[in-house]
Amino acid sequence: xxxxxxxxxxxxxxWKKLLSVRKERDKTGEFxxxxxxxxxxxxxxxxxxxTIMISDSANVPENWDVDNVDIVEINDVIKKExxxxxxxxxxxxxxxxxxxxxxxxxxxxxLLLIDAVQDPGNIGTMIRTxxxxxxxxxxxxxxxxxxxxxxxxxxxxxxHFHIPVVKGDLHxxxxxxxxxxxxxxxxAFENSTPFNEVEKSDSFALIVGNEGSGINPELxxxxxxxxxxxxxxxxxxxxxxVATGILLYGLAL
Numbered sequence: 001x002x003x004x005x006x007x008x009x010x011x012x013x014x015w016k017k018l019l020s021v022r023k024e025r026d027k028t029g030e031f032x033x034x035x036x037x038x039x040x041x042x043x044x045x046x047x048x049x050x051t052i053m054i055s056d057s058a059n060v061p062e063n064w065d066v067d068n069v070d071i072v073e074i075n076d077v078i079k080k081e082x083x084x085x086x087x088x089x090x091x092x093x094x095x096x097x098x099x100x101x102x103x104x105x106x107x108x109x110x111l112l113l114i115d116a117v118q119d120p121g122n123i124g125t126m127i128r129t130x131x132x133x134x135x136x137x138x139x140x141x142x143x144x145x146x147x148x149x150x151x152x153x154x155x156x157x158x159x160h161f162h163i164p165v166v167k168g169d170l171h172x173x174x175x176x177x178x179x180x181x182x183x184x185x186x187x188a189f190e191n192s193t194p195f196n197e198v199e200k201s202d203s204f205a206l207i208v209g210n211e212g213s214g215i216n217p218e219l220x221x222x223x224x225x226x227x228x229x230x231x232x233x234x235x236x237x238x239x240x241x242v243a244t245g246i247l248l249y250g251l252a253l
Contacts (some may be wrong), residue, residue, distance in 0.1 A: 004072040015053070015094060019084065022146045029097045031148035033085055039093045041158030041205035046240060048095045050162060051203065055079040084150040095150060098136075100164045108136035109203035112248065113170050115219060116143030116210040117221055117240055123147065125241040126208070131159035133248040138163060141170035143210070153228020170207065174222045177205050185222035186215055187247065195227045195250040206253050208244050 016217060017024045020031050024219050025031050030050070033042060038130055051070045057079070073077045074082075079203065081088050096104045096142060117123055123145045130138050140147055164210055174184050182203045186192075209215030220226065229238055229246050238246075 001071055001073055001132070003075075004078060005075045007077060007081060009015075011243065012074075015092075015163070016045045016081055017206070018094070019082065020168045021149060022149070022173035025097070025119065025146065025148050029099070031095055031097060031153070032082065032150070033095060033153055034082070034091070034150070035089050035094050035154075035167055035253075036061075038153065038158055039091055041161045042093050042095055045161045048098065049093055050096060051094040053078075053082065053092040053094065053154045059195050060091075065232040070249075073249060085154075090198065097166060098160070100166055104164075105137070105166075106180075108164075110134065110136045110252065111173075111177070111182075111205040112137075113139045113141065113173060113205055114144050114169055115141045115207055115215050116213075119211060120145040120152040121150040122211070122239070122241040123149075124152040124157075126244045127156040127163065127165055128159045129241070129245040129248060131156075133162045133245075133252045134161065135252070138165045139170065139173055140165065155228065170216075170219055171222070174205070174207070174219065178222070178224070183225070184227050185247075185251070186220045186221065186226040187228065187243065188214060188220055188226045189228060190226075192226040192228040195247050198225065198227055200251070206244070206247055206251060208240055211240050238251060 012037050015032055018030055023117050033039060049069050051072055053074050056076060057188050060066060067101060082092050112135050178183055183201050184204055184205045186207050207215055227242050
C-alpha cells in the first residue's frame with residue numbers, strides 16, 4: 001500500500017486544489033469526499049472512486065468491497081490539510097463526477113430544476129430530498145452553488161451517488177420538457193395554485209429559485225402552472241429546501 005507523508009507531494013497538492021477551487025473541479029471532473037458514510041456510498045458505485053485516502057487514525061472496514069480501488073495511507077499532517085470537518089474521521093476519497101449520456105437524459109420524467117440557489121447546504125439538502133422522493137434527476141442552472149462543494153456533499157449525505165446531478169441551461173430544459181409533454185411547474189407567490197390542488201401526473205418538472213429573488217421571470221413565463229406551499233402561520237416564507245421537499249412529495253405521491 002502506498003504511503004504519502006509530504007505536503008509537497010503532487011497528489012496532495014491536487015487534492016487540496018480540488019477542495020478549494022471550483023474551477024479545478026469543473027476542469028478535471030473530480031472531487032473529494034470525507035467521512036466513512038460518504039466514502040462507503042461512493043464505493044457502492046465503484047466506477048466513481050479513484051483513490052481512498054486513509055489516515056493513521058482510521059481503517060478501511062473489512063466488509064467494504066475495495067478490490068481494484070487504490071488505497072493510500074496519509075499521515076496526520078496531510079489529514080488535517082484535507083479535513084473540512086472539525087472532528088474528522090480521517091478517511092477521504094478522490095472521486096470522479098458522474099456523467100450522463102443524452103440518451104439517458106431523454107428518459108427522465110420527474111425532475112427538479114434549480115435556478116440560482118446559492119447556498120450549498122440548501123443544494124445538498126434538495127439533492128438528498130429529490131433522491132428520497134424518487135426524482136429521476138436534478139438539473140442545476142446558472143448561478144447555482146457547486147454540486148461538489150464540500151458543504152453540498154455533506155448535506156446530500158451520499159445522494160450524489162444515487163441520482164444524476166447535472167448542470168444545464170434551464171431555458172433549454174424547459175423547452176425540451178414541454179416538447180415531451182412533461183408538465184413544468186414554477187414556484188411563485190403571485191398567480192399560483194396551492195400544491196395540493198394540482199392535478200397529479202406520472203411525469204413533472206419542478207423549478208425552484210433563488211433564496212431572495214425567486215425564479216428568473218423569463219423562466220416563470222414558460223411554466224405550465226405556478227404552485228405554492230400555503231403559509232398557515234405568520235412566517236413570511238419557507239426555506240427553499242424545505243419548500244422543495246414539500247412540493248416534491250406533493251407532486252410525487
